[in-house]
Amino acid sequence: MSRPIIAANFKMNVTAGEMASYAPRLAAAVADIDDVEVVVAPPFTSIDRAARGFGNSAIRLAGQDVSEQPHGAFTGEVSVAMLRELGCRYAIVGHSERRLHEGETDARVSAKALALLAGGMRPIVCVGESLADREQDRTLEVVNAQLRGGLAGVSADQARDLVVAYEPIWAIGTGRTATPELAQEVHGAVREGLQALFGDAGTDVRIQYGGSVKPDNAAALMAQRDIDGALVGGASLDPASFASIVRAASSR
Numbered sequence: 001m002s003r004p005i006i007a008a009n010f011k012m013n014v015t016a017g018e019m020a021s022y023a024p025r026l027a028a029a030v031a032d033i034d035d036v037e038v039v040v041a042p043p044f045t046s047i048d049r050a051a052r053g054f055g056n057s058a059i060r061l062a063g064q065d066v067s068e069q070p071h072g073a074f075t076g077e078v079s080v081a082m083l084r085e086l087g088c089r090y091a092i093v094g095h096s097e098r099r100l101h102e103g104e105t106d107a108r109v110s111a112k113a114l115a116l117l118a119g120g121m122r123p124i125v126c127v128g129e130s131l132a133d134r135e136q137d138r139t140l141e142v143v144n145a146q147l148r149g150g151l152a153g154v155s156a157d158q159a160r161d162l163v164v165a166y167e168p169i170w171a172i173g174t175g176r177t178a179t180p181e182l183a184q185e186v187h188g189a190v191r192e193g194l195q196a197l198f199g200d201a202g203t204d205v206r207i208q209y210g211g212s213v214k215p216d217n218a219a220a221l222m223a224q225r226d227i228d229g230a231l232v233g234g235a236s237l238d239p240a241s242f243a244s245i246v247r248a249a250s251s252r
């Protein structure tokens, strides 16, 4: 299996001032773990402080979103080059909260993913069904459509820089985690979808699970065949709790 990737999505939490104390605490707590890739996505305003606070640690930085445009008259937007200059290696695209509140479509998700890949960054592309989708037995159909739409135009060669996050919307911030078996069922389908799109390269794309991942359920989720990491919201806001999720993904 490829190296697991555990990412923190702070959402609209953690100011630059708070980041200054969070960063060294997380860096110290995961310093001895080298078989897990650790990524933190602070709000844009806290990224620079995070970079300084993580110092020489192996923790990677991510944007929570990015513009598909290179520069220009796009008030409020942040470009790939701006994130890269601050040291970001990744950016999350297509998070369900952006799909819901900002009307983000699969076409924009794909444009953003392509802009990141062209700019030497790695997209974390989020997919996931709503509770209504699940109740109507449409989970795999919805997730496959998001995958095909959100990854449109991505080549098999570029797929090696891709991360996909499966986040059932009904599990985000609700304390209701998908059971490991139920998550694996969708992850297996996502894996097949990636192989259909990218051939062999689809086998190596890391697929994160997200939705109420906590220190006490992380190990069971990580033990599933096609779960290669986690995207963690609420439980990432405390460095000790995020570090114990990272530890659950480590084989040491």
Ligand code: PGA
Binding pocket: 009, 167, 171, 172, 173, 174, 175, 210, 211, 212, 213, 231, 232, 233, 234, 235
């Ligand atoms: P949660 O958020 O861990 O708070 O459920 C996950 C996410 O939205 O990425």
